[in-house]
Amino acid sequence: MNASSDRVSIVTDKLLEDLHDYVSIHRMNVFFGAICFSLNIVLFSVFLSSPTLRKKHRNRILMILGLADTFNTLAILFMGKNRVELYTEVIQTHHFPTRTAWQCAIEPWLILRGIGDIWPPVVQMVIGIQRALAVFTPIWFHKTGRNRSSFLFGSTLVILLPTLLIGFVIAYINRDVKVIYWCGRKAAFGTDYATFIYIINIFGYFFSFLINCITMIKASSTINRLVRRQIINVRYSLVISFISFVLVSIPNSISILQVHFEEVVKFVSKPSTYFTCINSGINIFVYLLLNAEFRHQFKYLFCNRKRVVTYGEVEKASKGSKQRHHVDLIVHSVHSCA
Structure with missing residues (x-):
């Protein structure tokens, strides 16, 4: 179906007024997305410009997290751009475009958003598990943990790719079903799948924060030198997972309660995308604060x-x-x- 040719004229004056507000909101998404994407480019510049930083497994793992966050910032940037153009067209033409589930699913920004929704919390979960293994089973971990960054990268893709595939299979099955014109996860993949993505965000960041808290307590209370050396690694994960829990898990938890607390959800949902974007761009400041080697290289570069x-x-x-x-x-x- 050609979405540009099949239109219905049902735009009201009240909706036009709301659309002007939505355009402003999504222009802010473009702004935040561009800023946070730039911060991740700076982060990679610092890591990649130093042979010492590049060689360390710990930093390679942090770069994998940075790559996942970069996809999320790009998704928010392109989503904002797409929505600004779409709502502006509706304001000018007073007509809605007609979309199908499959047309929505193959929107580039929605594909990026799927990666950005799933990959960062999965990476943080796997990092948290690795840190826990290093502290609770140090001898086994150091004997078998040679290529840890490669294993982490591969294990997260094993979770990411099938999860994305499920969504696209659902969208293809419903490929002729007409959906709401602005698209989105619910429109493209259905309510159940969209709820599943919310749960991944909530549980992923919460689990990461919880396991890092337990790991830090264990590492701080032991006298084993091999274990105590992990404190610096756990420290990064703990701070990052706490920020993600506050900025992403809590707003998403509230969003699931939309049926019962609609007014609260409206208050939280408007800035929730900003919070998610900030969460994907803030890690560079964590490293500048906690990592002297990263801070040193940043100063020389800039x-x-x-x-x-x-x-x-x-x-x-x-x-x-x-x-x-x-x-x-x-x-x-x-x-x-x-």
């Missing part, structure tokens, strides 16, 4: 240093008193743009 001194040089130079003048030089270079 403060126009003539000579890039690696973080390893700082550690190496600090070991001997004969090299004290070298340390002073490096420290001065590091803090000159702070």
Whole structure:
């Protein structure tokens, strides 16, 4: 069916007024999406510009999370752009386009949104499980945990791809069913699948936060040096999962209660996409706050240093008193743009 040719004229004055508000809301989605996408590009620039950062398994895992978040920010950016154009067309023509479930499902922004909805919470869950294994079974973990980043990447794809496929199978089965013109998860994939995606977001981030809390308590209360070394890794995961729990899990939990608490849901649902976008762009600030090596590389990249001194040089130079003048030089270079 050609959506552009099959239209019905049912636009009311009240709806036109609301559509102007929706255009403003989705322009903000474009803005937030672009800003958070840019922050993730900066994050990758810092990680990839340093051989030391790139080689560490911990940082490779963080880059996988950054990749998942990047898909989400792109999805929100393109969703905002799509909705602004769509609502503007309705305002100008006073007509709704007719859409089918399959036409909605193959919208590029909705495909990206599916990845952005599922992949980040799954990555955080797998990271949380890995951190727990490193703390609760340290000997086994370090014997079998050589290519941890590759395993994490593969295991998350094993969950992501079939989950996405289920949604598209549902949409294809209902490919001729007419749906609401602005599309979305419910329109393309059905209410049950959309609820399932909400649950993945809620449970994924909550489970990640919970398991990181338990892991941090265990790591902090032990005297095993191998285990205590994991505290710094768990710290990143704990902060990130807490932010995700607050910004994504709680609003999505409230959205599921829409039938019983409609006014509350309206209050929460309007900024919920902004919260989700911020959640996918805020990790760079967590690393700047908690990761001295990342912070050091960030300063060199964006403060126009003539000579890039690696973080390893700082550690190496600090070991001997004969090299004290070298340390002073490096420290001065590091803090000159702070």
